[in-house]
Amino acid sequence: MKRFALLGEPLEHSLSPLLHKAIYRQLEIDDASYRTVALPEERLKAFFTGFRVGGFDGVNVTIPHKAAVIPLLDEVDTKAKLINAVNCVNRNGNKLTGYNTDLLGFAYSLRQNNVSIGGSEFAILGAGGSAQAVGAVLAEGEAKIVSIMNRTADHAERLKQTIHKVNEAVRVDIVDEQELATRAKDIDCVINTTSVGMFPNTRTSPIKEEIFSSNMLAFDLIYHPLKTAFLRSAEKQGASIVNGLQMLVAQAVYSVEIWMGGNIVAHVDMNSLVRDLEKAIK
Ligand code: NAP
DSSP states (O other), X not given: OEEEEEEESOOTTOOHHHHHHHXXXXXXXXXXXXXXXXXXXXXXXXXHHHXXXXXXXXXXXXXXXXXXXXXGOSEEXXXXXXXXXXXXXXXXXXXXXXXXXXXXXXXXXXXXXXXXXXXXXXXXXXXSHHHHHHHHHHHHTTOSEEEEEOSSHHHHHHHHHHHHHHOTTSEEEEOXXXXXXXXXXXXXXXXXXXXXXXXXXXXXXXSOGGGOOTTOEEEESOOSSSSOHHHHHHHHTTOEEEOSHHHXXXXXXXXXXXXXXXXXXXXXXXXXXXXXXXXXXX
16 A cells, blocks of 8 residues: 655645545556645654655645755755755655655646746746745746746745746846736736635735736636636636646646656546546535
């Protein structure tokens, strides 16, 4: 039996066990289990001591441990190290290797929605852990301009540095909402990486409705609710919208591929997994 888990805190509302079980069902893997392990920061080190010698074959890591696990690993994938966030750990014997599949999941969802990164203009709202993954993907894809809007200036500056570490040719501007509104007509895609609008605070949006227009794509990393206030106001202005569900599904499938090997991403019906989760969220 292969055993996998999600580490974080709090985890009561996590969809990951449901999602992983649906992936195993689709792949007809009947000797794998996935469960949540609610873990406060002070128990992380002890958990990893046990993990290294058995117990689990792989783990996903979520808020607040994505950076804190890094010193506990033997190896970290280059991009995960660059963005200082690991959300997937594989155990091979006693060796622990960290990856970031949020990054892969976000890139997958952009591709599925025909978003071309090269030469396009983006705005990232927020500058936390997931924004680092988003920024790295946009930099790697050679975005023309990335405007960052965030509450805390230091975090925005750190995100700008990450983008430039990946690709220094990308123009990165830190903006406030007024400046964002001024340049909105040229922006192809606005990505919400803040937690503003997440259940249960479903009435709030990180930006005003006037910023959206019909030639924009609004991408919200949030998936609960399926249509946030951010996406609702974008839709009202005629913008195309994408929520975070496809990214969530894809990061989980990439994790399974890392743990089990093989070409799992190509063999899974992601759309059917998205539909399973939509039913669970509604
Ligand atoms: P995080 O590291 O805690 O970052 C949160 C960001 O939101 C920070 O930039 C923070 O600003 C900003 N923020 C929080 N409350 C705010 C408020 N009231 N007003 C303005 N800004 C606020 O979290 P994360 O890991 O990046 O996750 C962010 C969201 O993405 C969550 O909703 C999460 O569920 C979602 N997510 C989805 C996926 C997916 O697969 N779809 C993957 C990862 C994350 P400061 O910098 O000023 O603190």
